[in-house]
Amino acid sequence: MGCSRSKEIQGGCGEVTGMESIYTALSNRPVRDGIRRTRENLSKNVKENLKKYPFLKKYARELRDVKLKVINDLDFWIDRSIKKLEENGARVFYARDSESARRIVAEIVGSGKTVVKAKSVVSEEIGLRDHLEDMGNEVWETDLGELIVQVNNEKPMHMIVPALHLSEDEVIRILERVGIKGKNAEECTDKVRLFLREKFLKADFGISGCNAFSAESGSIFLIENEGNIRLSTSVPEKYIAIVGVEKIVPDDEHAIKSIMVQSAYFGTFPPSYINVIRNRQPGELCVVFLDNGRKSTDEILKEQLLCVRCGRCHLECPIFQLTGNVWGGETYGGPMGMGWSAITSGISSIENEVFLSCLCGKCRIVCPMEINIPRIILHLRKLAVRQTAK
Amino acid sequence: MDLNHLRNEIEEKRKMVREDMDRYIDIFVRSLKASSSEVEVTTDPEVVEKYRRDIQEDGGNSIVTFADSASVSPAILFFTGLEQEISTAMADHHISVILAEDIMPDVISAYRLALLKSIERGHGVIFGSSSASKTADIEGKLVWGAHGPKRFRVVVVR
Amino acid sequence: MFRPGKLIELLESNMARTGNPLGLKRSLLSEWLRGLPDLKGRDDTILFTGLMYQLTPYIELSTKYLQKIENSSLEKLFYFYVKLSKYVNPYRFLTLRGSDMERYSESLRRIFLILKKSGIDFTYREDLDGYSGILLYDLGDDSAFSSHAQEISDLLENADVKKIITVDPHTTYALKVLYPEYSGLKVEVASYLEILADVIDKGRMENLNEVVIHDSCYYARYLDIIEHPRKILENMGYRVVEPENSREMTSCCGGPIESISPVFSREIAESRIEELSSAGKKAVTMCPICMGNFERCGFSTHDISDLIFGGMNGSEPSQE
Numbered sequence: 019m020g021c022s023r024s025k026e027i028q029g030g031c032g033e034v035t036g037m038e039s040i041y042t043a044l045s046n047r048p049v050r051d052g053i054r055r056t057r058e059n060l061s062k063n064v065k066e067n068l069k070k071y072p073f074l075k076k077y078a079r080e081l082r083d084v085k086l087k088v089i090n091d092l093d094f095w096i097d098r099s100i101k102k103l104e105e106n107g108a109r110v111f112y113a114r115d116s117e118s119a120r121r122i123v124a125e126i127v128g129s130g131k132t133v134v135k136a137k138s139v140v141s142e143e144i145g146l147r148d149h150l151e152d153m154g155n156e157v158w159e160t161d162l163g164e165l166i167v168q169v170n171n172e173k174p175m176h177m178i179v180p181a182l183h184l185s186e187d188e189v190i191r192i193l194e195r196v197g198i199k200g201k202n203a204e205e206c207t208d209k210v211r212l213f214l215r216e217k218f219l220k221a222d223f224g225i226s227g228c229n230a231f232s233a234e235s236g237s238i239f240l241i242e243n244e245g246n247i248r249l250s251t252s253v254p255e256k257y258i259a260i261v262g263v264e265k266i267v268p269d270d271e272h273a274i275k276s277i278m279v280q281s282a283y284f285g286t287f288p289p290s291y292i293n294v295i296r297n298r299q300p301g302e303l304c305v306v307f308l309d310n311g312r313k314s315t316d317e318i319l320k321e322q323l324l325c326v327r328c329g330r331c332h333l334e335c336p337i338f339q340l341t342g343n344v345w346g347g348e349t350y351g352g353p354m355g356m357g358w359s360a361i362t363s364g365i366s367s368i369e370n371e372v373f374l375s376c377l378c379g380k381c382r383i384v385c386p387m388e389i390n391i392p393r394i395i396l397h398l399r400k401l402a403v404r405q406t407a408k
Numbered sequence: 409m410d411l412n413h414l415r416n417e418i419e420e421k422r423k424m425v426r427e428d429m430d431r432y433i434d435i436f437v438r439s440l441k442a443s444s445s446e447v448e449v450t451t452d453p454e455v456v457e458k459y460r461r462d463i464q465e466d467g468g469n470s471i472v473t474f475a476d477s478a479s480v481s482p483a484i485l486f487f488t489g490l491e492q493e494i495s496t497a498m499a500d501h502h503i504s505v506i507l508a509e510d511i512m513p514d515v516i517s518a519y520r521l522a523l524l525k526s527i528e529r530g531h532g533v534i535f536g537s538s539s540a541s542k543t544a545d546i547e548g549k550l551v552w553g554a555h556g557p558k559r560f561r562v563v564v565v566r
Numbered sequence: 567m568f569r570p571g572k573l574i575e576l577l578e579s580n581m582a583r584t585g586n587p588l589g590l591k592r593s594l595l596s597e598w599l600r601g602l603p604d605l606k607g608r609d610d611t612i613l614f615t616g617l618m619y620q621l622t623p624y625i626e627l628s629t630k631y632l633q634k635i636e637n638s639s640l641e642k643l644f645y646f647y648v649k650l651s652k653y654v655n656p657y658r659f660l661t662l663r664g665s666d667m668e669r670y671s672e673s674l675r676r677i678f679l680i681l682k683k684s685g686i687d688f689t690y691r692e693d694l695d696g697y698s699g700i701l702l703y704d705l706g707d708d709s710a711f712s713s714h715a716q717e718i719s720d721l722l723e724n725a726d727v728k729k730i731i732t733v734d735p736h737t738t739y740a741l742k743v744l745y746p747e748y749s750g751l752k753v754e755v756a757s758y759l760e761i762l763a764d765v766i767d768k769g770r771m772e773n774l775n776e777v778v779i780h781d782s783c784y785y786a787r788y789l790d791i792i793e794h795p796r797k798i799l800e801n802m803g804y805r806v807v808e809p810e811n812s813r814e815m816t817s818c819c820g821g822p823i824e825s826i827s828p829v830f831s832r833e834i835a836e837s838r839i840e841e842l843s844s845a846g847k848k849a850v851t852m853c854p855i856c857m858g859n860f861e862r863c864g865f866s867t868h869d870i871s872d873l874i875f876g877g878m879n880g881s882e883p884s885q886e
């Protein structure tokens with residue numbers, strides 16, 4: 019039995035490097051406290067939402083089947099979506115990887131422009147903000163939490179609650195750097211509102227991601243609570259949406275179901291605002307579909323594409339609870355971040371991180387899409403081990 | 409999209425609500441209150457004019473709009489049109505009038521009714537609101553009026 | 567965080583030498599048999615310990631050492647030790663207190679006795695018992711796991727075993743779910759808790775005590791063994807208290823990553839300990855890894871077998 023391998027195995031694959039940051043995160047109490055606070059608030063809401071609106075569970079199950087169908091036939095659905103958008107008069111682009119996505123958006127925007135951004139994980143994935151800034155544009159994150167993180171020059175600590183690790187006092191000090199002076203959360207929020215109003219009004223471009231895309235009508239569906247997405251997608255004359263191809267669902271009905279499920283499982287339901295954009299007349303609508311590894315996943319990893327990005331698995335994960343988004347790849351952290359990082363940046367981006375999971379399986383239980391995340395993590399371990407054994 | 413089919417479907421739902429209007433309105437009102445919105449039910453069609461006058465006198469940044477549809481629970485009001493979207497997003501106080509007959513039994517049919525109207529009017533955007541704008545991004549503290557309206561008031565006209 | 571590849575190397579080399587992941591002498595793993603009555607019964611039904619109870623005190627012992635060097639330059643010591651493990655038994659250098667070992671032995675003995683007392687007919691054969699290989703599987707070392715699974719499956723099938731009784735969640739998962747897939751094992755596998763839930767009747771004792779239940783991740787989420795321990799405990803007269811996060815929402819004890827990162831494992835244990843201890847004074851576990859990791863972090867729990875045994879004999883288990 020056993021030791022058939024003659025070559026010495028080094029690390030998961032190679033040395034365990036880049037893992038120092040998780041120890042730094044571990045000693046950073048506010049991360050933990052912030053996650054705990056967020057979890058306590060939201061978990062309670064999720065439970066109540068599901069009890070009050072029993073149809074949500076039905077939606078989630080149905081959505082899983084429908085999304086699976088789309089993911090198994092992505093080319094067909096991408097094609098159909100592009101045709102519909104062109105019919106509606108939109109400019110449509112297709113980006114194979116993050117570099118080409120950056121290039122496409124940069125070409126549309128040019129330089130010397132003002133850009134307002136809705137919080138979008140997919141734009142983090144392609145490193146869009148930095149790129150547009152490097153091209154000489156003024157780029158503003160307009161989600162309050164994301165703006166704080168932008169000004170503080172750090173990575174969002176959670177997909178949906180980016181600044182959960184910062185205290186009110188810290189936020190006050192951070193915002194002062196861009197001249198926003200408030201004495202507490204309420205004042206800061208109000209000052210940010212005024213500060214960004216001016217940016218919205220002078221912006222040449224609005225950019226957002228997409229929570230769900232309907233191939234039937236060619237519409238982009240977005241949900242939010244603050245109202246910044248509504249402003250970003252409507253006020254500037256030109257609007258660019260970046261759509262991960264896995265966001266496509268066949269019709270408007272399932273797009274609505276998808277955003278309902280996403281917000282309910284995150285913990286704010288109903289969302290304050292729903293925005294559905296079919297065309298932008300007057301003005302211009304540009305849609306960039308992004309592949310970046312999504313179309314070439316293996317059978318096990320593919321399940322991660324069902325994800326509606328509700329952020330539930332993060333908050334319930336024992337490792338994420340200690341480290342926040344530090345445990346993961348460049349963009350995607352936490353349980354879903356293992357699969358997502360592997361899909362979008364390759365397995366080497368999380369070859370050590372995958373070994374830190376307990377495989378305790380809570381993520382699978384809480385996931386509305388019933389994604390078998392521990393199976394994905396285990397699969398990535400196997401790939402990492404096999405890679406080194408070669 | 410088969411518009412006639414859509415119209416028939418909506419008629420069916422309308423009938424369903426009409427037969428049990430009191431109960432539907434009651435649930436609708438409670439759902440809105442749960443999202444901290446202000447609600448008022450009236451049979452006076454003049455009420456809209458009254459609000460318009462109030463706003464003009466008030467001079468503040470308020471807006472009165474007609475919703476195109478609404479779902480009963482969770483209560484979400486749908487509207488169409490880019491111009492209207494911008495002006496409601498910019499307002500401090502959004503007063504929204506909904507005719508009882510446009511209240512639909514679920515979110516999907518409410519969306520469909522708005523979709524139908526948007527197609528008929530040639531509007532490219534549909535938007536829904538269920539409360540005032542809010543955020544909890546700073547230490548989990550709930551603050552109203554992040555980027556959008558600080559107050560959201562719904563007037564149901566029977 | 568220790569290099570997963572190094573851990574795998576260590577496991578593989580220990581298993582090649584001794585069949586168990588720590589490279590322990592077989593005699594140490596048979597300690598628990600001391601004083602047990604006749605081990606023979608119906609020979610197509612066997613008790614399979616999977617060695618987890620026996621290994622746990624040694625795992626905890628090494629974790630205590632590893633914890634001290636994690637994330638420091640001393641981590642190298644461990645890699646040196648991995649090299650050494652091919653030639654010598656590392657536990658020559660580590661000594662375990664007899665009492666630490668005894669707790670786990672005692673639990674196993676009690677499981678044996680409870681089953682016998684409940685009228686379950688089975689045999690225990692040392693030569694048919696072994697480690698399941700689950701750690702190899704967890705670390706993604708599929709090829710080593712699969713050849714080990716094959717070896718154990720052949721052993722069991724050649725002995726004409728028809729039914730296997732397991733005692734811990736990890737071994738249960740390996741034999742019940744993974745072996746059929748990896749090595750085509752066709753033998754019926756059941757955890758002793760599943761078996762007892764069917765045979766222990768109501769009302770042996772009243773008002774024994776309140777116990778806070780800590781579900782094991784594997785039982786609750788991978789094997790759907792949630793009601794069984796509750797039914798047993800309640801029928802024994804215990805009042806089962808649900809902590810925050812229980813049943814399929816149970817929180818991890820941190821044990822599964824104690825070899826990759828003792829530090830993280832400990833933090834996770836501590837937050838679970840907080841949940842358990844705020845629900846009541848006495849907590850019950852049903853997995854030696856959970857019990858061991860909690861113990862390492864200064865929190866004593868009762869193995870469920872000890873409570874059942876105590877209930878059967880009309881006494882509370884001693885509060886050590």
Ligand code: SF4
Pocket residue numbers: 324325326327328329330331332354381384385386387388389
């Ligand atoms: S994996 Fe599941 S729980 Fe996690 S973010 Fe995606 S949908 Fe939500």
